[in-house]
Amino acid sequence: MSETLRDLPADERAACLVAERVLGAKAIPWDVGGRDGAVDAFLIFPSGKRAAFEVTKLAADGALQIDSLLGKDNHAWPTPGRWWWSIEIGSPRDIPRLRKCYARIAMLCEQNNANSPYILWRRNFEDADLNWLIEESDSEMHGYPSIAAVDGGLKRDVMVVPSGRGGGVDRLLLGLRSDLEDAFSRPHMARHFDKVARSEADERHLYVPLHFTALSFNVACGLMDGTTLPPEPPPLPTKVTHLWIAHQFSRRVLLWTPEGWQQHYPYGNLSAEDGSNGQEED
Numbered sequence: 277m278s279e280t281l282r283d284l285p286a287d288e289r290a291a292c293l294v295a296e297r298v299l300g301a302k303a304i305p306w307d308v309g310g311r312d313g314a315v316d317a318f319l320i321f322p323s324g325k326r327a328a329f330e331v332t333k334l335a336a337d338g339a340l341q342i343d344s345l346l347g348k349d350n351h352a353w354p355t356p357g358r359w360w361w362s363i364e365i366g367s368p369r370d371i372p373r374l375r376k377c378y379a380r381i382a383m384l385c386e387q388n389n390a391n392s393p394y395i396l397w398r399r400n401f402e403d404a405d406l407n408w409l410i411e412e413s414d415s416e417m418h419g420y421p422s423i424a425a426v427d428g429g430l431k432r433d434v435m436v437v438p439s440g441r442g443g444g445v446d447r448l449l450l451g452l453r454s455d456l457e458d459a460f461s462r463p464h465m466a467r468h469f470d471k472v473a474r475s476e477a478d479e480r481h482l483y484v485p486l487h488f489t490a491l492s493f494n495v496a497c498g499l500m501d502g503t504t505l506p507p508e509p510p511p512l513p514t515k516v517t518h519l520w521i522a523h524q525f526s527r528r529v530l531l532w533t534p535e536g537w538q539q540h541y542p543y544g545n546l547s548a549e550d551g552s553n554g555q556e557e558d
Contacts, residue, residue: 280305288316291331291483294522294529295319297542303329315471319481327518328475332468334459335487341368342438343487352433353378357386360423360432366414366439374415377405378434381417391419414439441489446498449506455491457511473515482512483520499523499530505537506530 281289284305292303301319308314319327333340342365355361356379363378365371381393384403390396396403397410409415416439425432446452459465472480488496498504500523510519510532519532531538 283308284316287333287485288331291485291520291522292317292329294542295329295481295483295520298529298531298540301327313471313474315475318477325478327479327481328472328477329481329483330468330472331483331485332465333485333487334490336489338368339438339487339489345371346436346438349436351436353436355425355431355433356382358425359386359419359421360425361420362418362435362437364416364437364439370413370415373408374413378417381406381409382419385419391421393417441493443493445501446494447502448504449495449498449502451492451495452506453508453511455495459490460511469513469516473513479517480515481518481520482516484522486521486523488524496523500525503528503539505539
C-alpha cells in the first residue's frame with residue numbers, strides 16, 4: 277500500500293485498495309489539505325485516464341452508532357444474576373439508560389421467574405425502568421434460566437447486540453434498484469452525488485460500503501450470499517458513471533459501469549495490508 281493512502285480514514289483507504297486491485301489504477305487522495313467540496317480520491321489509469329472517486333457508507337439510522345457503542349464493550353455487559361441474558365438494542369438512544377437499569381430489571385425477572393421483562397409488564401408489575409423498556413424503548417431483554425451465568429470456571433456475560441431482522445432472501449436481487457432509490461434519497465447522499473458530478477474527470481465513481489441494515493432484509497441477504505448479478509441498472513444521476521457496492525458481510529464487490537454490472541472478489545489479504553474491512557466508523 278502506498279504511503280499516501282495511510283493517512284486516509286479506514287473506509288476510504290480500503291475502498292481505494294479495492295479499486296486499485298480491480299481496475300489496475302493508482303489511487304491519489306484528493307480530499308486533503310482543506311480542499312472544499314473535493315472528492316475523496318482520483319484514480320489514475322495506466323492510459324492516463326482519470327476517475328473521480330467518492331466513498332460514502334450507507335446504513336439504517338443509528339446502526340453505525342449502535343455498532344460503535346457496543347463494539348467498545350465487546351458486545352458484553354457484566355452478568356447480574358444466576359441466568360444468562362441477552363439484550364437486543366434497537367436504538368442508540370436506549371443505551372445510556374439501559375446500561376444503568378438492565379441489571380436491576382434482570383434481577384427482578386429472576387426473582388419472579390420471568391424470562392422476559394414483558395412477562396412482568398403483562399402482570400402489571402410497577403417499575404419505572406421496566407415500563408420504559410417495554411413501552412418506550414426499541415430494545416428487548418431475554419433471560420435463559422436453563423443456561424447458568426456462572427458454570428464452574430465459565431462466566432457468561434450478558435450478550436448485547438443490535439436488534440435482529442428476518443425475512444426471505446432475494447437471491448435474484450429483483451428489489452435492489454427500488455432499495456437503492458430509497459437509500460439514495462437520504463439527505464446526505466445528495467452532497468456525495470454532487471461532489472462526484474462536479475469533478476472534472478473521464479469517469480465518476482461512487483463507492484458504497486453497505487451496512488447490513490442499509491437495505492431491506494431480503495435484498496441484503498441476497499447481496500451477502502448470492503452470485504447473481506442485478507437485473508437492472510442502479511438509479512444513478514446522469515453524470516455518475518460507476519457505482520461500487522461493498523456489502524458488510526460479503527467477499528463480493530459489485531461494480532456498475534456503462535457496460536453493465538460486474539462482480540469482483542478483491543479482498544484477499546486486504547485486511548492484512550490495511551487493518552480494515554472497509555466498514556469501520558470514521
